[in-house]
Amino acid sequence: xxxxxxxxxxxxxxxxxxxxxxxxxxxxxxxxxxxxxxxxxxxxxxxxxxxxxxxxxxxxxxxxxxxxxxxxxxxxxxxxxxxxxxxxxxxxxxxxxxxxxxxxxxxxxxxxxxxxxxxxxxxxxxxxxxxxxxxxxxxxxxxxxxxxxxxxxxxx
Numbered sequence: 001x002x003x004x005x006x007x008x009x010x011x012x013x014x015x016x017x018x019x020x021x022x023x024x025x026x027x028x029x030x031x032x033x034x035x036x037x038x039x040x041x042x043x044x045x046x047x048x049x050x051x052x053x054x055x056x057x058x059x060x061x062x063x064x065x066x067x068x069x070x071x072x073x074x075x076x077x078x079x080x081x082x083x084x085x086x087x088x089x090x091x092x093x094x095x096x097x098x099x100x101x102x103x104x105x106x107x108x109x110x111x112x113x114x115x116x117x118x119x120x121x122x123x124x125x126x127x128x129x130x131x132x133x134x135x136x137x138x139x140x141x142x143x144x145x146x147x148x149x150x151x152x153x154x155x156x
Contacts (some may be wrong), residue, residue: 061120063146075115076105077145080130082119098130102137114139 059082078098079087086093093101106112114134118127134142 059120060117060145060147063148075113076109076139077115077117078130078134080116080118080122080126082121084122084126086130095129095133098133099137102134102139106138111141112139113141113143115143115145117145 077089081087086095086098088098088101088105102114116127116131116134118130131142
């Protein structure tokens with residue numbers, strides 16, 4: 001791919017005669033194929049990265065809070081939409097089944113951290129009801145997900 005062989009008539013000079021007519025390996029490396037492959041991979045990752053975000057579209061409230069540190073285990077997310085629909089990751093769950101499903105999930109996980117995403121139009125009462133269910137389900141470390149706002153008050 002990057003190396004070749006130089007025949008005996010090209011290149012001249014002392015090195016050409018030194019080997020007695022044998023072909024010698026080419027010492028230059030052709031980096032063009034390497035650069036081509038890297039550019040293709042860059043384009044693939046640029047296109048695929050936005051598609052890897054898992055979530056349900058909700059209008060999150062805006063805050064100036066800093067982000068929580070990340071974990072090695074994939075974060076578990078519960079979403080409460082403006083219509084009052086509860087989703088665990090992307091699976092719709094009835095409010096009566098939420099605690100049982102969370103207990104089953106908690107038994108399988110090492111971490112008790114869970115993220116709650118609630119639409120800004122949802123009432124405080126509904127959010128607190130879901131938080132109580134998360135606690136009863138075995139998740140004691142609840143992180144509330146919001147959009148960040150810079151100091152000037154613009155969403156970022």
